[in-house]
Amino acid sequence: MANFKPLVLDDDRLFPADPTVRAIARRLYAGIKNLPIVSPHGHTDPAWFASNANFDNATSLLLLPDHYVFRMLYSQGISLESLGIRTKDGTPVETDYRKIFHTFAKNYHLFRGTPSRIWLDSVFHDVFGLEHALNSDTADLYYDSINEQLVKPEFKPRALLDKFNIELIATTEGAVNSLKHHAALKGTGYEKRVITTFRPDDVIDADRADFLSNIKKLAEQTGQDTHSWQGYLQALRIRRQFFRDHGATATDHGHPTAKTANLSETEASSLFQLCLSGNASKEQTELFRGQMLTEMAGMSIEDGMTMQIHPGAFRNHNPSIFERFGADKGADIPSPTEFVSNLKPLLDKYGNNAALKIILFTLDETTYARELAPLAGHYPALKLGPAWWFHDSPEGMLRFRHQVTETAGFYNTVGFNDDTRAFLSIPARHDVARRIDCRFLAGLVAEHRLSEDEAHELAQQLTYQLVKQAYQLD
């Protein structure tokens, strides 16, 4: 007997069971659920919006780019090859997209209790109008129905921006990226709606295999001598301006740790030369990254860009996976992260500058109440980004609010980031954040720690105004 159970997204999902709190949460949510989406940090492909071509098929749109999805399947012994993940050396992998979708459908129970389940069900129901739960028996129905819809004009990327009520979306590009897709958007009316973000890890992290080639490219792009310290810094200034010309209002820095440094010009220059020579030790490349965070903060004061710091991921923890499939294959693991000592050199220099906006993220939740909230509740330059990556989930968001609010307040936070390459899940991800914020606020109201008027105002601000202020979007 085929298993056809209804796929229901309850109106009250993610609200607490208590009827008093739930009723307040509903009222708060009603006031914000239709606000436009502002997505100031993410990883969608700007080519989608530049070309505005229809997406291919359910598997290559929904599964192949989503490392949350295939990491879980892989953890249960399903090979990446069988999921169609491309190998670096071109060794063949599964290419039957329907078969891959079946493998996913058959194992969809693995996602019970995970945020992926929430996002995916929302996409299935709200974007594609599917009415039965996904399993082996409904896999073909899903695969066919999604593919039939993907070819329609209303499923083109720009049409989806409208359908999703996305007021603005920022992509993320490396410092030497040509930004050709953003350039292509100029004059289309989308150039203020799809903007880039300056992510210079590729020219700052001397541990990368492509560091030297990126430094060379940087020289070509800017006409600077990027093998001199001052030329290198000037080249970065020029590239920052280039990104600003393509809409960027923010930079992003994905370092292994939160280390910062404040070296003298002589020391910094020597260290840079050492990094260029290829003879720098791990400690020295780490010190250089730390120095560059401080340099970037200085340039943010000059050009007004908001600075995002995303430290603490141990990238490519699994060498077999990295060698065979490359980066971003679900093998990045969070590490313990220290902020109080690591940020001090940067903060000593710039932390009291109220014009500077530095947004901190973490994968180490132990720092919420112990380090991040106390730091953001003191330094004018610091704000706290939302719960990130593995913690971008109902429980993760609740832990963030519960552990951060009492010391940092709401106004040292910056609203939600979806941080995703899964374009179709963006409305679902923002909806989860809105529901959880309303739930948290409703708890405060029910416990008489906040009036409902104030909670309505805060719900609006957390969803919209604080994001625009923090990322200087107006």
Place this chain on the structure above:
Amino acid sequence: MANFKPLVLDDDRLFPADPTVRAIARRLYAGIKNLPIVSPHGHTDPAWFASNANFDNATSLLLLPDHYVFRMLYSQGISLESLGIRTKDGTPVETDYRKIFHTFAKNYHLFRGTPSRIWLDSVFHDVFGLEHALNSDTADLYYDSINEQLVKPEFKPRALLDKFNIELIATTEGAVNSLKHHAALKGTGYEKRVITTFRPDDVIDADRADFLSNIKKLAEQTGQDTHSWQGYLQALRIRRQFFRDHGATATDHGHPTAKTANLSETEASSLFQLCLSGNASKEQTELFRGQMLTEMAGMSIEDGMTMQIHPGAFRNHNPSIFERFGADKGADIPSPTEFVSNLKPLLDKYGNNAALKIILFTLDETTYARELAPLAGHYPALKLGPAWWFHDSPEGMLRFRHQVTETAGFYNTVGFNDDTRAFLSIPARHDVARRIDCRFLAGLVAEHRLSEDEAHELAQQLTYQLVKQAYQLD
């Protein structure tokens, strides 16, 4: 006036107060409360089941072996001597078991809010049918009633296995243990029901006082030259097979940290010689333990045994207690534990092997969301053991599920371990786990994150199937 208050175990205990969630929890629990107990990791004495002799008395059965109980009493200034804990040098201690029981009863309020209170009340009420709360006034009634029942045939260890609906129980023995009690069970019909677990810390940890004598014993037992690296490894293989012949399906490793290593054969062999020489530094014995975890993982691939890693206890933190009373006297304290770097050598070598089953435990809850769930949600070889030791409690179990599920899902967990030497509390401990799992699942259902059908299925799996799969019990 004597204090005789009723001892009530409410049917809804440990369920949340909210009527919606409680009703769901009740329904889920009704479906699993009578499932057989599978206890794949614990410390009961196999002699009990081999000899099947009646237990002595309430004090020596319930109090003397339970370091949860006497550590709390000791923390409040009650000497271990007065509690009848035997000294290593034979210095006399209290031997009036009734008096000891009185001391315990008089201080029973100290256990308010602790899991010991839940387990003990369940034993008193459900195993011994006691109907009044324990205090000084009821101490004699308790002591006499328990002792009267203990001499009956239905309180013999094997009868209790039936009464408790224990389908299987694993004990834990060191690598050089004779396993005579398990041998004695052969042919009794209990040999598949009471099995051993291979715990080789005694022949791997060169910091132990008995390391060299154990290595010698290992040679005698296996006929191998255990002073050569290859002979030592071969001896371990032989002992593993011996344990498998006595039912073992798993190994267990209680190391100070989660450190692993992947040395060359030459390096490993030299390090082993250094450890045998007694001249190894702390770092070197630690490295050797790390290397041996990797060796054990390799042997698990060979022989199919599940591997359990229990890192992070600072054993015998209190030297006065250790000198006078020995190990396991409530003076083991958790330490911060790091997994991401420490496990990497082992994972680099074996982590992608889906046939290998490594179950990780921790005493450092900060690693649940930051390290363990991300690792288990990626590596095919890794699964997460339940909340352990100090965290084997209602709050501890809830924190485990809340912090692990969103990233690792349910299917990278392995059900419950009671991990106890307190035989009579086993049903109560499994009941607490079942109630808390149902409570957690009920919350997901009430918040529309899971259908109730799915929750029923998960409750079954968490209680029974996942345990049997993880420990390869069939």
Place this chain on the structure above:
Amino acid sequence: MANFKPLVLDDDRLFPADPTVRAIARRLYAGIKNLPIVSPHGHTDPAWFASNANFDNATSLLLLPDHYVFRMLYSQGISLESLGIRTKDGTPVETDYRKIFHTFAKNYHLFRGTPSRIWLDSVFHDVFGLEHALNSDTADLYYDSINEQLVKPEFKPRALLDKFNIELIATTEGAVNSLKHHAALKGTGYEKRVITTFRPDDVIDADRADFLSNIKKLAEQTGQDTHSWQGYLQALRIRRQFFRDHGATATDHGHPTAKTANLSETEASSLFQLCLSGNASKEQTELFRGQMLTEMAGMSIEDGMTMQIHPGAFRNHNPSIFERFGADKGADIPSPTEFVSNLKPLLDKYGNNAALKIILFTLDETTYARELAPLAGHYPALKLGPAWWFHDSPEGMLRFRHQVTETAGFYNTVGFNDDTRAFLSIPARHDVARRIDCRFLAGLVAEHRLSEDEAHELAQQLTYQLVKQAYQLD
């Protein structure tokens, strides 16, 4: 239109929304809400009680001393100068107290969700009878009304002690303090009600700029040769006795870490000489502080004083603020804190002494369940202080109880500390603690983990008896 909204302190504030749990919490709270306040650790100014002069004005009483308040305002770009915080060099700052109060009122929304909001609203409503919420429109009304009341006799410090039902309050003074205000209280009937606490950081921490001058002062005060190790120790004994003569029943130690040491007399003496010489390294001054904690524990055994350890604050993290405004300006940040290894030398020596009372505090909540509860649930000498500083808040207190109780029980905790210099907020702070404890207990009752009788008894003990026992106040 002016914004006049009512200021309501709901009778059920901080109780959970669930009607069952709330009803139990109400009943528990009714039994303890009127118990006298015992405040065994805090930072009020003894001069207030000695001189019994009226307070000046709303701004200098409520805002200027409260670093919780001005750190939040500062974090949002409001300068400390504009808030009237005095500079070290006398550079002028805002002195218009009404204007400062307006700045605060205009930004009062920043405190939404913070404990400061709860405390301040309670002071406004309960102490000053204000009936409208604070904002720009009500700022003058507030400022005038508060100032009018402050000049009245019933707002003198001693009258407020009565009004607040404060049975006892302890202040905190450095080792070389003259205690003149406590001396002035002798014979007034207040000398047993306002007592001091011995805080010797100033003569123990060789990293302090005033270390040598304090050592010299110590010699003058005691007639001892404080440049000899034995003379120094003897001088400390004499000062401890002097503090005891002014009511002290406890010492307090605010060290950067929880490090302790147990050096030989020769080693300790040499290390002391090195510290006096000014040539000690950071590691050596840290070791000296660690040694002195052990010495202080030994003296506590001699003289019976309770010992409080408050480790883990990174003091004066912001050098610009420190240089311009000095210490205690909201720029202290918590650090990761380790107890298990750090306390071991002290515990090896004195941890089994049940007559010794050491109360541990932490700013690192990760240690609650991992280190502190297991330590306090074993060592007779250890007790756990309440949630401290940034964690002295509804969420922080709940996390403390949820993470500590199962392993340490209630009886290894010591009730509440307000730890404040904000005198008028003391009733509100104790009220928050009482409400949160009742809420936590009510949850246990509702989940049938505790009888309501037991919860009533515990609520009393947590509020009153455990405090008096731990601080030896009778």
